[in-house]
Amino acid sequence: MAAMKSAALEGLSSEIEKSAEGEKRGRKASKEVRRHQLIEATIDSLAKRGFSETTMADVADGAGLSRGIVNFHFESKEKLLVATLKYMADEYSAHWRSAYQKAGDDPARQLELLVAADFDRSICNKRKLAAWCAFWGEAKSRPTYQALCGARDEAYQNVFVEICARLKTDSAYDYEPYETAVGLCSMLEGLWLRLMMGTEGMDRESAHRVATEYLASVFPKQFSRQALGATRIA
Amino acid sequence: MAAMKSAALEGLSSEIEKSAEGEKRGRKASKEVRRHQLIEATIDSLAKRGFSETTMADVADGAGLSRGIVNFHFESKEKLLVATLKYMADEYSAHWRSAYQKAGDDPARQLELLVAADFDRSICNKRKLAAWCAFWGEAKSRPTYQALCGARDEAYQNVFVEICARLKTDSAYDYEPYETAVGLCSMLEGLWLRLMMGTEGMDRESAHRVATEYLASVFPKQFSRQALGATRIA
DNA sequence: CTTGGTTTGTTGAACATTCATTCAATACGG
């Protein structure tokens, strides 16, 4: 298993070396590369056509491959979709964990970087947001999706609760840490929803400004308002 | 046209008189009653099976009618779905407008009632939330859905911006009214999303508490914290 | 109050289309 994975990674990097595009058409592309290629095509289709209109043919065409290929690398359409959701969940998790780690031990800086990470271009763009929303729309009736979407939040939210609790004791705030943290997480998701919808006058920068305004209101001892939203004090 | 509508309404009320359930199986049910019956069955199916698995047969069976009936009262599946979304959007709009009107002229009471209205059982229940989310998931790739979902927010959000602006000048707050209002609206939507997902330990009451905690943090001169979330001051 | 005819709502089977899946044939790499 481990050997297979390292072989796959070698295949990936060698592909990147050989082709300017990083992915190859030829038959030598490894299994992992193909899977990745098909998952990306799935995200494309979800974003362009929506969940209910995404077909195996769309995905195959989008990847520039033949119709039957998806059932070879994934067993079924359902498993392709689960793999795609898992891919996005893993990517999201890695992204905020990286931001969290970079922030060090200061809770205010942790908040600042976690919020900023949520509006980073690499994960917060129309394509990915549309794909997320497509899965949300089906999550209620599919336990597998619900579990993957829910797992995404659980650890994330706990980190926010922890930070809010520390800030309360450190700076003698009056709020309820749990409710404040859940409120912030919910606001971030709601802002994503608006970005995805393409609501009038809403872009990444505006959304980030709204979130930092919240930080300035709730944590005035750590964040102050400036020209473009709130910034951290000291 | 007007005559037709009044005839339909007479049919409705006579139905209500005759049947305890308010809707009748027999042939005498008016066009409006049938449409309503089919729309309710559509919401049921969206909530139970999700958007992509909702079929005309499901809707017809759910309403206890035959297969071809939907194409008679609505022209196509697409138009049935649009009518359903419009139905829910109208209901939502009427609901918050009613709460807004009841609040009178006090901005703090307006906020209190508008937020409470969002978590009222009549519109905030698993069935309706699931149906909303089903439409959200398809909205990006369907301009018609996007317009109906977007129209829902526009007026709603403007009311919040107006209230926040009034509270700022009345009580000498320091926040940005627009960002604060958009943040609150986004948080409400994010909380809906969590309620729909069935996130661990999240129910209507918890969500309402999270929202009122926000009010207490941002408008401390109007809202204070008590045992169960924040309440309005005098 | 009947009668007969017209309109309108309803049914369920037939139809055409779309789509996921299968698989035998093929081509490439080792």
Next chain:
DNA sequence: CCGTATTGAATGAATGTTCAACAAACCAAG
């Protein structure tokens, strides 16, 4: 030349839509 990835046509199931037949309500005339 063997094994594996890939192709694309065939297949069968699911589903939206159509439509001819039917039934209930309605209405005007007797």
